[in-house]
Amino acid sequence: MAKLNSNYDKLAAGYLFPEIARRAKAFASAHPSVKILRMGIGDTTEPLTPTIVKGLHERVDLLANRATYTGYGDSEGELPLREAIAADYATRGSTVNADEIFVSDGAKPDTGNIQTIFSEDAIVAVQDPAYPVYVDTNVIAGRAGNFDASRGLYERIVYMPCNEDNGFFPSVPSGKADIIYLCSPNNPTGNVATREQLTAFVAYARQHRAVILFDAAYRDYIKDPTLPRSIYEIEGARECAIEFYSFSKGAGFTGVRLGWCVIPKTLVLEDGDIGKTHRLWTRRQNTYFNGASNIVQAGALAALTPAGKAECQATIDYYMQNAALIRSTLQDLHIRCFGGDNAPYVWLKTPGNMKSWDFFDKLLSEAHVVGTPGSGFGPSGEGYFRLSSFGHRENIEAALQSVRQNLKL
Amino acid sequence: MAKLNSNYDKLAAGYLFPEIARRAKAFASAHPSVKILRMGIGDTTEPLTPTIVKGLHERVDLLANRATYTGYGDSEGELPLREAIAADYATRGSTVNADEIFVSDGAKPDTGNIQTIFSEDAIVAVQDPAYPVYVDTNVIAGRAGNFDASRGLYERIVYMPCNEDNGFFPSVPSGKADIIYLCSPNNPTGNVATREQLTAFVAYARQHRAVILFDAAYRDYIKDPTLPRSIYEIEGARECAIEFYSFSKGAGFTGVRLGWCVIPKTLVLEDGDIGKTHRLWTRRQNTYFNGASNIVQAGALAALTPAGKAECQATIDYYMQNAALIRSTLQDLHIRCFGGDNAPYVWLKTPGNMKSWDFFDKLLSEAHVVGTPGSGFGPSGEGYFRLSSFGHRENIEAALQSVRQNLKL
Numbered sequence: 001m002a003k004l005n006s007n008y009d010k011l012a013a014g015y016l017f018p019e020i021a022r023r024a025k026a027f028a029s030a031h032p033s034v035k036i037l038r039m040g041i042g043d044t045t046e047p048l049t050p051t052i053v054k055g056l057h058e059r060v061d062l063l064a065n066r067a068t069y070t071g072y073g074d075s076e077g078e079l080p081l082r083e084a085i086a087a088d089y090a091t092r093g094s095t096v097n098a099d100e101i102f103v104s105d106g107a108k109p110d111t112g113n114i115q116t117i118f119s120e121d122a123i124v125a126v127q128d129p130a131y132p133v134y135v136d137t138n139v140i141a142g143r144a145g146n147f148d149a150s151r152g153l154y155e156r157i158v159y160m161p162c163n164e165d166n167g168f169f170p171s172v173p174s175g176k177a178d179i180i181y182l183c184s185p186n187n188p189t190g191n192v193a194t195r196e197q198l199t200a201f202v203a204y205a206r207q208h209r210a211v212i213l214f215d216a217a218y219r220d221y222i223k224d225p226t227l228p229r230s231i232y233e234i235e236g237a238r239e240c241a242i243e244f245y246s247f248s249k250g251a252g253f254t255g256v257r258l259g260w261c262v263i264p265k266t267l268v269l270e271d272g273d274i275g276k277t278h279r280l281w282t283r284r285q286n287t288y289f290n291g292a293s294n295i296v297q298a299g300a301l302a303a304l305t306p307a308g309k310a311e312c313q314a315t316i317d318y319y320m321q322n323a324a325l326i327r328s329t330l331q332d333l334h335i336r337c338f339g340g341d342n343a344p345y346v347w348l349k350t351p352g353n354m355k356s357w358d359f360f361d362k363l364l365s366e367a368h369v370v371g372t373p374g375s376g377f378g379p380s381g382e383g384y385f386r387l388s389s390f391g392h393r394e395n396i397e398a399a400l401q402s403v404r405q406n407l408k409l
Numbered sequence: 410m411a412k413l414n415s416n417y418d419k420l421a422a423g424y425l426f427p428e429i430a431r432r433a434k435a436f437a438s439a440h441p442s443v444k445i446l447r448m449g450i451g452d453t454t455e456p457l458t459p460t461i462v463k464g465l466h467e468r469v470d471l472l473a474n475r476a477t478y479t480g481y482g483d484s485e486g487e488l489p490l491r492e493a494i495a496a497d498y499a500t501r502g503s504t505v506n507a508d509e510i511f512v513s514d515g516a517k518p519d520t521g522n523i524q525t526i527f528s529e530d531a532i533v534a535v536q537d538p539a540y541p542v543y544v545d546t547n548v549i550a551g552r553a554g555n556f557d558a559s560r561g562l563y564e565r566i567v568y569m570p571c572n573e574d575n576g577f578f579p580s581v582p583s584g585k586a587d588i589i590y591l592c593s594p595n596n597p598t599g600n601v602a603t604r605e606q607l608t609a610f611v612a613y614a615r616q617h618r619a620v621i622l623f624d625a626a627y628r629d630y631i632k633d634p635t636l637p638r639s640i641y642e643i644e645g646a647r648e649c650a651i652e653f654y655s656f657s658k659g660a661g662f663t664g665v666r667l668g669w670c671v672i673p674k675t676l677v678l679e680d681g682d683i684g685k686t687h688r689l690w691t692r693r694q695n696t697y698f699n700g701a702s703n704i705v706q707a708g709a710l711a712a713l714t715p716a717g718k719a720e721c722q723a724t725i726d727y728y729m730q731n732a733a734l735i736r737s738t739l740q741d742l743h744i745r746c747f748g749g750d751n752a753p754y755v756w757l758k759t760p761g762n763m764k765s766w767d768f769f770d771k772l773l774s775e776a777h778v779v780g781t782p783g784s785g786f787g788p789s790g791e792g793y794f795r796l797s798s799f800g801h802r803e804n805i806e807a808a809l810q811s812v813r814q815n816l817k818l
């Protein structure tokens with residue numbers, strides 16, 4: 001008699017974005033004449049750049065030809081792409097070797113799957129608020145314990161609150177943590193960790209032989225050159241940190257799908273067996289994964305050429321101009337907001353200290369704008385709200401115009 | 410202090426295909442002038458067909474245009490593709506609804522990940538020999554118990570031997586099994602289950618509320634119209650079976666990556682909550698996966714058009730002519746062989762009852778041909794060997810010529 005994994009029953013709610021989609025759809029059904037303006041999901045809207053498009057077409061043509069067709073690639077990714085990624089790290093002075101890079105179909109699968117190579121009793125620490133995948137995958141794996149509905153948190157997860165008091169970046173855990181998720185630039189708060197802040201976490205991880213899972217999916221949005229774009233810019237991180245990157249936001253690959261993770265061979269865990277984490281992840285990927293699409297890998301390789309990088313930067317600049325418009329609108333309305341200067345997300349304090357989902361409903365019903373409730377990212381997100389700068393300029397402007405005109409403050 | 414998942418230490422050996430690659434590479438290094446002839450991995454060699462190539466190019470162009478660019482898709486896959494898959498099932502009289510289909514990046518990820526939605530104490534049954542992913546992923550999940558090296562098997566796995574005596578398809582388990590993996594056409598034996606054989610398994614599963622995980626990755630190689638191409642051709646299967654398909658072998662997508670799985674909403678497990686398995690997999694995919702590449706999905710949709718299907722069939726016929734050549738060569742050499750008539754794999758009994766890896770080394774050193782040792786697929790594969798019909802005709806002919814001339818029998 002087959003039984004299902006009972007840990008799924010411990011998941012507190014449906015995954016955030018389907019729930020948002022459900023409410024937006026319900027509103028649209030009830031108000032068919034209303035045009036809904038979307039600033040919710042961080043979904044790219046601008047086209048793939050010419051260099052990337054050329055790379056994709058060329059690879060399709062190679063696959064159309066008997067002499068140049070290729071089948072299975074390495075599950076870790078194609079070597080030229082891994083070398084290009086390593087070279088990209090080198091431009092910032094970080095040491096990441098090609099054979100430490102694992103190409104994947106995105107940062108969501110990687111940040112979701114990575115916990116499977118750690119022990120079931122590991123203590124997990126997350127920034128609060130955080131991208132829901134970090135917590136949810138550990139709930140499913142049985143590491144989170146039960147959900148405490150009164151406090152809105154899981155009993156075995158170490159929450160590291162990020163709020164106005166600490167500038168939206170936490171201190172290192174006071175107690176024990178084995179696996180520490182950090183995301184910078186942060187989703188959802190838009191905050192970027194400083195070199196000093198990351199240095200403190202690397203010191204903690206080295207001291208306690210913890211592992212930092214560093215999600216750098218939004219690193220390309222950092223404009224300030226003094227802010228670290230990779231954990232490996234911090235000394236000692238190669239002993240304690242795994243890093244994730246996605247081409248989703250940097251190259252418009254949200255639907256095209258590509259990412260990578262780095263597991264340094266120098267990582268040291270409990271038993272001092274240097275390199276074991278790298279070997280386990282290799283085995284995991286060889287067993288569960290057959291590599292990212294070769295067509296898509298060619299597009300990513302094109303994105304890392306000088307021409308590709310320049311084109312992608314122009315798209316990023318476009319989104320960041322949207323972010324500036326969002327910030328200035330909110331400031332004009334005297335709504336306190338954060339982020340949006342080195343990240344595509346603007347994090348706002350709800351007016352009148354409303355609950356996040358109440359503000360979601362208010363914003364939708366009054367201004368017809370869909371955003372993302374902060375509480376969907378964790379208990380410390382309550383009373384906050386995320387606006388995304390991804391969108392066509394005219395749509396962002398229309399949404400902001402509607403907020404100015406229709407939101408009752 | 411972070412610890413690693415100790416179940417990885419229970420894995421008996423490196424994943425089969427990397428080990429084959431390692432030995433082939435070592436031989437090549439020691440004999441640099443020798444050309445190695447490959448009949449090992451089931452890797453496609455013929456180009457993508459014109460209709461598929463057109464579908465891929467068109468989607469890339471849509472993504473290059475601001476008006477037609479799209480970002481995140483549904484993690485379950487694009488609706489037109491799911492509808493085309495459902496329509497394809499209908500042509501064979503099977504009922505599979507579009508919302509029961511989950512598009513993925515391949516059958517390996519799906520058959521690897523599916524076990525995560527079942528309870529940790531489930532008893533797993535596999536055909537022996539079997540595709541290694543079924544067992545290995547359950548070892549990593551902790552369901553397999555320890556490896557018994559003397560018998561070459563895991564203590565908690567129910568092995569269902571497939572050998573000459575039972576025509577390479579097993580009887581239903583005599584004891585308890587909760588999760589039953591079946592692969593037809595079979596990798597590695599090339600055997601195809603009959604309607605009667607599958608009917609017996611469906612009856613067992615319904616009686617015991619077990620679930621059948623039916624891997625149909627090679628279904629397009631079935632020529633005999635009386636053989637079932639899908640478990641859903643068997644009455645009652647919608648209550649107890651999940652099915653997997655891959656475009657890898659049917660459309661040459663080994664490197665391009667696409668597959669699907671079907672979870673009927675009518676599936677009934679332990680607690681009689683009909684639809685729960687479907688909901689759990691939906692949640693799993695929403696949490697861990699962001700959908701298959703939209704470019705690749707367009708290629709798959711093209712593959713399912715009448716023109717696409719006809720072109721893919723021509724490629725399949727080409728590989729099956731290779732299979733016929735392999736069979737006739739082995740028969741001329743009085744080597745007993747099986748499969749290869751409705752499947753791309755030929756399964757041979759090693760001459761003189763050699764051990765599989767010994768025959769691997771002999772075939773490599775004498776004929777310079779790489780094949781796949783049967784024992785790599787499970788204890789009942791010992792003394793057998795798999796040859797793959799994937800390859801350019803001239804390479805298959807050269808390999809067979811070398812076997813005829815150089816293998817010392």
